[in-house]
Amino acid sequence: MEALFAFSIGLLTASGVFLTLRGRTFPVAVGITLLSYAVNLFLFSSGRLTINGAAVLGASEVYTDPVPQALVLTAIVIGFAMTAFLLILAMRSRADLGNDHVDGRLPIEPEEKKK
Structure with missing residues (x-):
């Protein structure tokens, strides 16, 4: 169970970093969202994963730490x-600049480099 959880956090992190390094604004927004999901899962796992554990002391013999749950909810x-x-800024940038590239410039095509 822990290996699958760690693998899913790693996969979300790798996908988020890959999409964040793209040149257009929508993949960057999706990449940042995936990175935040990975951080949320990591914070949630820091409270030790327990089954049938209550977050309130005295409600059961096994309890979970409520602080990571509160941190994840806030995050x-x-x-x-x-x-x-971020999406509002991307839409405003698209309207002002006429394209959705991160730096605001269109990439140079290989044919245009030769001319």
Whole structure:
């Protein structure tokens, strides 16, 4: 179970880094979102994964740490707000510059380099 969890965090991180390094704004936004999901899973796993554990002391013999759960919940809300803000900035950049490249310039085509 732990190996699958670690593999999924690694896969999300690798996919997020790959998409963040792309040249257009939408893959960058998706990459940042995937990175935030990976960080959320990592924070959630820091509270030790337990089955049938209550977050309240005295409710059961086995309990889970509620702090990582609260951190992940807060990170989800902040991540959603930042993603919405990033998409609004990307839409504004597209409207002002006429393209959706990260640096605002169109890439040079190989045929244009030869001329």
